[in-house]
C-alpha cells in the first residue's frame with residue numbers, strides 16, 4: 001500500500017480519520033499518563049551498541065512462540081474496542097495477522113465474539129481472558145475457547161479495575177464496555193453492576209478476584225498453554241513460573257491501568273532473569289518501531305505486542321493499513337538487524353544495548369517526529 005510510505009504516514013492518517021474522542025481513547029492513558037510516558041521513556045533510555053565487519057547478507061527476523069512461527073517478533077495485543085477502528089473488528093486484525101505470518105491475541109471484550117473470530121480466521125489465535133470469579137462463567141468460557149480451537153489463553157491480570165482515563169471521561173467516548181457513560185462514578189458502577197448489566201453483584205468488577213489458583217484452574221481445565229499478561233516485577237515472574245505459566249507477558253496495559261507504574265522496558269531485564277529460561281517472556285508498552293522491537297529482543301524478550309500501533313494502522317487503512325504496518329515493521333527490523341551486525345534474532349543479547357539519557361520528551365507519539373511537528377503546527 002504505497003499510500004503509506006512510512007509508519008508516520010499511517011499514524012497521521014489515523015489522526016486525520018478518527019473522531020478526536022476515539023483518537024484520544026486509543027492514544028492516551030490513565031490520569032497523569034505517567035505510566036504511558038514511562039513506557040516510551042524506558043525505550044528511549046536504551047541506545048544500541050552495534051557490531052561491524054560481519055557478513056549480514058542473510059538477515060532473517062523470524063521466531064517461534066508456543067509452537068507458532070512468527071515472521072517477525074511482533075504480535076497484535078488484545079484491543080477490546082477494536083470495532084471502533086474497523087467495522088470487521090477482531091476479524092480484520094486476526095485475518096491480517098494470519099496472512100502476514102503472526103498472531104492476534106483476541107480480547108475477550110472484542111467484537112465479534114471469540115467463536116466468530118475463530119470461524120472466520122482458521123490460523124493460530126490466542127484468547128485474552130479477562131477473568132471473573134464465578135466458576136460456571138469461567139468454566140463455560142474456557143470450554144468455549146478450547147472448542148473454538150484457540151492455541152493458548154492469555155490471562156489478563158493488570159486490569160482488575162477499569163482505571164480513570166480522564167480524557168475519555170471528559171469526551172464521553174463510547175468504548176466497548178460503554179464505560180464512559182458513568183462519569184465520575186464508574187467505580188460505583190463497577191461495584192454495583194452484574195454481568196447482565198443490571199443486578200448488583202461482585203461480578204461487575206473486572207477480574208478483581210483473580211488469583212493464582214484461578215489461573216491454575218484455567219490452565220488445568222483448558223489443557224492449553226497459559227500466557228500471564230500484566231507481570232511487572234520479578235516476584236510475580238517467579239510465582240508465574242511456579243504456577244506453570246508458559247509465557248510471561250510484561251505489560252502495564254499500555255499505561256491504561258495503574259498510573260505511575262515503571263516503564264515496561266525498564267522492568268524487562270529483572271523479569272527475564274526471574275523467568276530463568278523456564279517461561280518465554282513477551283512484552284508490550286510503547287513499542288511502535290522496528291528498533292523498539294530489537295531492544296526488547298536484545299534484553300531477552302521473545303516477541304513484542306503492539307496495541308496502539310495496531311489500532312492506528314487499522315483506523316488508517318483497515319486490513320490493508322495493518323498489513324502495511326507489519327511490512328514496514330519487518331523492513332525496519334531487517335535493516336536494524338543488519339546494522340546491528342546480526343543475521344538472527346537469537347544472536348542478540350544485552351550487550352547490544354546500553355542505558356543512556358533520552359533525547360526526546362517521552363510521549364506516545366515521540367517516535368514519530370513528523371506527526372509531532374504537524375500536531376504542534378495545528379496549534
Ligand SMILES: Cc1cc2nc3c(=O)[nH]c(=O)nc-3n(C[C@H](O)[C@H](O)[C@H](O)COP(=O)(O)O)c2cc1C
Pocket residue numbers: 025026027039077078079080081107108109110128156229251252253254255256284285286287305306307308309311
Ligand atoms: C484501544 C485499546 C484497547 C485495549 N483493550 C484491551 C483489552 O480489551 N484487553 C487487554 O488485555 N488489553 C487491552 N489493551 C491494552 C493492550 O493489550 C496493550 O497492553 C497495550 O496497548 C500495549 O501498549 P501500546 O498500546 O503502547 O502498544 C488495549 C489497548 C488499546 C490501545
